[in-house]
Amino acid sequence: MAKxxxxxxxxxxxxxxxYNELVVKADLAEQADVRGCMVIKPYGYAIWEKIQQELDRxxxxxxxxxxxxxxxxxxxxxxxxxxxxxxxxxxxxxxTHYRLKTSEDGGSxxxxxxxxxxxxxxxxxxxxxxxxNTYRKWIQxxxxxxxxxxxxxNVMRWEMRTRLFxxxxxxxxxxGHTAHATRExxxxxxxxxxxxxxxxxxDFMAIPLVVGVKSATERFAGALDTYTIEAMMQDGKALQSxxxxxxxxxxxxxxxxxxxxxxxKLDYAWATSWGVSTRLMGALIMTHSDDNGLVLPPKLAxxxxxxxxxxxxxxxxxxxxxxxxxxADRLRSKGISVKYDNADNKRPGFKFADYExxxxxxxxxxxxxxxxxxxxxxxxxxxxxxxxxxxxxxxDYVAHLLExxxxxxxxxxxxxxxxxxxxxxxxxxxxxxxxxxxxxxxPWDGTEETEAKIKEDTQATIRCVPFDVDQTNPGTDMVSxxxxxxxxxxxxxx
Amino acid sequence: MAKxxxxxxxxxxxxxxxYNELVVKADLAEQADVRGCMVIKPYGYAIWEKIQQELDRxxxxxxxxxxxxxxxxxxxxxxxxxxxxxxxxxxxxxxTHYRLKTSEDGGSxxxxxxxxxxxxxxxxxxxxxxxxNTYRKWIQxxxxxxxxxxxxxNVMRWEMRTRLFxxxxxxxxxxGHTAHATRExxxxxxxxxxxxxxxxxxDFMAIPLVVGVKSATERFAGALDTYTIEAMMQDGKALQSxxxxxxxxxxxxxxxxxxxxxxxKLDYAWATSWGVSTRLMGALIMTHSDDNGLVLPPKLAxxxxxxxxxxxxxxxxxxxxxxxxxxADRLRSKGISVKYDNADNKRPGFKFADYExxxxxxxxxxxxxxxxxxxxxxxxxxxxxxxxxxxxxxxDYVAHLLExxxxxxxxxxxxxxxxxxxxxxxxxxxxxxxxxxxxxxxPWDGTEETEAKIKEDTQATIRCVPFDVDQTNPGTDMVSxxxxxxxxxxxxxx
Numbered sequence: 001m002a003k004x005x006x007x008x009x010x011x012x013x014x015x016x017x018x019y020n021e022l023v024v025k026a027d028l029a030e031q032a033d034v035r036g037c038m039v040i041k042p043y044g045y046a047i048w049e050k051i052q053q054e055l056d057r058x059x060x061x062x063x064x065x066x067x068x069x070x071x072x073x074x075x076x077x078x079x080x081x082x083x084x085x086x087x088x089x090x091x092x093x094x095x096t097h098y099r100l101k102t103s104e105d106g107g108s109x110x111x112x113x114x115x116x117x118x119x120x121x122x123x124x125x126x127x128x129x130x131x132x133n134t135y136r137k138w139i140q141x142x143x144x145x146x147x148x149x150x151x152x153x154n155v156m157r158w159e160m161r162t163r164l165f166x167x168x169x170x171x172x173x174x175x176g177h178t179a180h181a182t183r184e185x186x187x188x189x190x191x192x193x194x195x196x197x198x199x200x201x202x203d204f205m206a207i208p209l210v211v212g213v214k215s216a217t218e219r220f221a222g223a224l225d226t227y228t229i230e231a232m233m234q235d236g237k238a239l240q241s242x243x244x245x246x247x248x249x250x251x252x253x254x255x256x257x258x259x260x261x262x263x264x265k266l267d268y269a270w271a272t273s274w275g276v277s278t279r280l281m282g283a284l285i286m287t288h289s290d291d292n293g294l295v296l297p298p299k300l301a302x303x304x305x306x307x308x309x310x311x312x313x314x315x316x317x318x319x320x321x322x323x324x325x326x327x328a329d330r331l332r333s334k335g336i337s338v339k340y341d342n343a344d345n346k347r348p349g350f351k352f353a354d355y356e357x358x359x360x361x362x363x364x365x366x367x368x369x370x371x372x373x374x375x376x377x378x379x380x381x382x383x384x385x386x387x388x389x390x391x392x393x394x395x396d397y398v399a400h401l402l403e404x405x406x407x408x409x410x411x412x413x414x415x416x417x418x419x420x421x422x423x424x425x426x427x428x429x430x431x432x433x434x435x436x437x438x439x440x441x442x443p444w445d446g447t448e449e450t451e452a453k454i455k456e457d458t459q460a461t462i463r464c465v466p467f468d469v470d471q472t473n474p475g476t477d478m479v480s481x482x483x484x485x486x487x488x489x490x491x492x493x494x
Numbered sequence: 495m496a497k498x499x500x501x502x503x504x505x506x507x508x509x510x511x512x513y514n515e516l517v518v519k520a521d522l523a524e525q526a527d528v529r530g531c532m533v534i535k536p537y538g539y540a541i542w543e544k545i546q547q548e549l550d551r552x553x554x555x556x557x558x559x560x561x562x563x564x565x566x567x568x569x570x571x572x573x574x575x576x577x578x579x580x581x582x583x584x585x586x587x588x589x590t591h592y593r594l595k596t597s598e599d600g601g602s603x604x605x606x607x608x609x610x611x612x613x614x615x616x617x618x619x620x621x622x623x624x625x626x627n628t629y630r631k632w633i634q635x636x637x638x639x640x641x642x643x644x645x646x647x648n649v650m651r652w653e654m655r656t657r658l659f660x661x662x663x664x665x666x667x668x669x670g671h672t673a674h675a676t677r678e679x680x681x682x683x684x685x686x687x688x689x690x691x692x693x694x695x696x697d698f699m700a701i702p703l704v705v706g707v708k709s710a711t712e713r714f715a716g717a718l719d720t721y722t723i724e725a726m727m728q729d730g731k732a733l734q735s736x737x738x739x740x741x742x743x744x745x746x747x748x749x750x751x752x753x754x755x756x757x758x759k760l761d762y763a764w765a766t767s768w769g770v771s772t773r774l775m776g777a778l779i780m781t782h783s784d785d786n787g788l789v790l791p792p793k794l795a796x797x798x799x800x801x802x803x804x805x806x807x808x809x810x811x812x813x814x815x816x817x818x819x820x821x822a823d824r825l826r827s828k829g830i831s832v833k834y835d836n837a838d839n840k841r842p843g844f845k846f847a848d849y850e851x852x853x854x855x856x857x858x859x860x861x862x863x864x865x866x867x868x869x870x871x872x873x874x875x876x877x878x879x880x881x882x883x884x885x886x887x888x889x890d891y892v893a894h895l896l897e898x899x900x901x902x903x904x905x906x907x908x909x910x911x912x913x914x915x916x917x918x919x920x921x922x923x924x925x926x927x928x929x930x931x932x933x934x935x936x937p938w939d940g941t942e943e944t945e946a947k948i949k950e951d952t953q954a955t956i957r958c959v960p961f962d963v964d965q966t967n968p969g970t971d972m973v974s975x976x977x978x979x980x981x982x983x984x985x986x987x988x
Binding site: 030032033034037038039040041042045046048049065066067068069070071072073074075076077078079090091092093094095096097098099100101102107108109111112120121122123130133134137143149153154156158170172345 | 524526528531533535539540542561564565566567569572585587588591592593596601602603616628631637647648652839
């Protein structure tokens with residue numbers, strides 16, 4: 001492992017290769033045997049579980065309940081909401097048969113042609129259609145509203161170019177689907193959920209964000225508005241990390257979900273949907289990690305502290321086991337997850353490299369001299385700084401250090417983001433600089449033409465109209481020279 | 495709702511109809527738009543989440559880690575383990591294409607014939623094949639073992655006759671897959687996991703069980719031994735509620751998973767797999783519930799206590815809100831989940847019927863006179879007994895009552911099970927009595943012929959060779975008259 005670690009490509013040499021290698025070497029995930037799919041390994045899944053648990057708790061605090069809808073969707077459902085089917089990728093897995101049979105020669109299995117479905121079924125790329133077809137049965141009166149459901153599940157989009165966590169054919173996600181009696185309530189919910197995402201991503205994942213609303217072109221198929229959280233990776237590219245959609249009455253109409261309102265009139269229900277996926281794992285890795293491996297925020301690290309004794313002989317080992325085993329227990333009683341590694345089949349240097357690669361936030365090492373002096377060596381993964389401190393009170397020291405690391409990696413990433421957001425009003429300058437990465441705050445006239453030209457010229461897209469940017473006097477559009485409607489964030493993206 | 499509730503079929507009239515109606519009326523699940531699939535509704539899903547959380551905790555205590563493997567499996571994988579493909583249902587969903595396109599007339603979507611897969615993909619009916627194909631890459635040495643993985647996911651088996659929770663085409667489950675260096679260790683793990691299931695089902699679900707090992711005929715396809723937990727429903731039929739398989743080296747061989755053992759020799763890895771599914775929801779409902787609706791064990795009830803004030807006018811309502819709101823908080827601080835229902839748009843009688851239907855373990859009702867006397871009415875759902883007690887110390891009273899209910903419904907079900915296990919040595923008697931339900935403890939000669947005859951004559955099957963039955967002198971086989979090898983549990987089953 002120590003040897004393999006040395007082979008990790010440096011970010012400055014090839015950021016993309018560094019990412020691909022790190023995901024595999026840190027035991028997070030690997031390519032599956034099925035094209036474009038991934039195996040999420042125990043260490044990667046443990047991080048995803050922590051993401052799930054905290055998000056789920058925050059959803060439920062807002063009144064959301066979990067449900068489960070079928071993964072197969074009748075093909076005809078997809079054509080009911082016209083914009084949805086038009087805008088949405090048609091690259092999806094199609095189930096056409098429901099039985100295999102043994103081949104004539106008995107040596108293999110073949111599809112039974114007699115077991116052809118009358119109507120093909122699609123593996124859900126997202127579940128608006130099937131859920132709204134069911135909501136019709138649940139919703140008759142304003143008293144049945146709001147409906148606030150969420151599901152954690154797998155979805156499938158037949159992607160041509162895939163990368164672990166960032167874009168895979170099958171991925172895990174949550175999809176929230178809410179129904180409301182009024183436009184205002186639905187819009188509020190859509191905005192509320194993008195803030196739930198933003199707060200979680202900042203507080204737990206230590207990832208700073210730009211939060212805003214998408215341009216019409218970049219909206220979800222069928223949405224009236226799409227809210228987004230945009231993170232910046234270390235190469236300056238944007239990673240769309242979560243979206244929340246105000247869907248208006250489009251799905252209510254398409255699936256005839258009508259209710260009697262308080263004035264006893266029939267109206268269509270108003271909708272939102274919102275989701276984050278295993279793509280967040282990609283954001284996490286690319287935001288914080290370095291050439292030595294992962295850097296994990298303590299709040300998401302499956303193991304927050306590793307304790308390694310460096311001993312000679314069984315007697316010293318026993319002394320360490322007693323002293324450090326008790327320390328591990330004291331740390332655990334503070335809610336800190338600890339691994340005590342006294343294994344003798346791996347050299348300390350190997351262990352150190354492995355724990356750096358895995359991004360364990362704090363490493364405690366104790367050797368014979370520390371035992372004499374009642375000291376312990378503390379290394380923090382974020383800065384790789386080491387210091388020797390008194391063993392007395394080390395629990396409080398570590399607890400405080402974990403908080404400090406959480407804050408520090410956020411601050412570091414926030415400084416990176418802030419120093420890579422550029423105001424730009426000149427298109428020539430923009431075209432040149434955007435290739436080096438960064439978010440460009442530019443005046444935009446609000447037209448699709450301008451947006452299309454920027455994309456064609458530079459591959460960069462309008463990421464969002466940011467919430468926290470003053471939009472009075474947005475200036476002059478850098479492409480068309482017309483008066484701008486908004487100042488928008490433009491960037492190349494994943 | 496109160497009116498609908500009256501329409502719940504009585505168990506004695508039609509047990510099957512009672513079950514089907516109850517699942518829907520208690521808002522647990524409903525038929526989906528896709529044949530044989532279900533929508534798990536918020537209340538049903540909340541129970542499933544509690545099952546998941548506790549089981550997951552118990553798995554992790556034994557060293558198991560969670561992972562995620564792809565839901566699609568190349569068709570050719572299924573033919574690699576001969577017994578597995580032979581014994582396993584070939585009724586599965588087959589993906590043949592990966593793209594839709596807009597129809598010629600533009601009005602619908604059709605499958606794009608150009609997007610045909612070279613090799614068809616199967617939606618996992620279970621994941622031994624794809625997981626063992628990956629384990630080959632993970633396992634080289636005895637140092638890599640054991641591998642102890644589990645995943646919570648959806649699976650698909652194209653069932654012809656489906657019933658909510660009991661048998662659906664798509665269902666949710668967990669599947670554990672472990673790899674070991676020795677036969678002994680794998681066998682121990684398979685047995686350990688059936689006991690993890692049994693302990694959980696008894697302690698949390700309050701369902702008594704017979705635990706044992708399956709006959710060769712009833713084993714999982716590819717297993718050397720299948721361990722099972724068998725529950726008895728109120729109609730006396732068996733419900734197989736979880737299984738754990740010792741798979742020997744079958745998958746190790748089929749997928750060439752070899753490792754270097756401690757003696758530096760190559761050997762194939764030994765395997766287990768084990769799973770429980772949303773079928774447990776069916777076991778839960780059918781074991782405890784009654785003609786008034788669900789009866790839930792407090793440890794799995796999403797709402798353990800409901801508090802209903804019966805008030806006249808706003809002033810009294812405000813007094814109740816203060817007093818009962820504070821009580822709700824005190825109960826919550828004891829870790830009890832509480833709903834305080836002061837809604838004025840539903841009559842108390844309606845609320846009571848609804849909470850009975852939903853199986854809320856404890857109902858607290860307070861009216862004007864209670865307010866004067868500082869008393870409160872307590873109803874327990876398991877026995878429907880009501881009593882009026884002092885408001886003083888009601889938190890402790892309720893906490894204790896919840897424990898008592900948990901114990902009581904287990905005891906009730908255990909008494910039912912015990913009184914419906916019959917020793918039977920006479921085949922004529924067996925044939926007559928087995929149609930009325932119950933578990934029959936019968937001497938069996940161990941042959942497939944006898945087993946097949948019993949099934950043909952009565953539809954009953956050998957559920958298991960029970961662990962806790964003395965097998966010395968098992969007697970004479972009731973069908974063949976030959977010396978018996980074991981005493982086995984025979985019953986009709988779901």
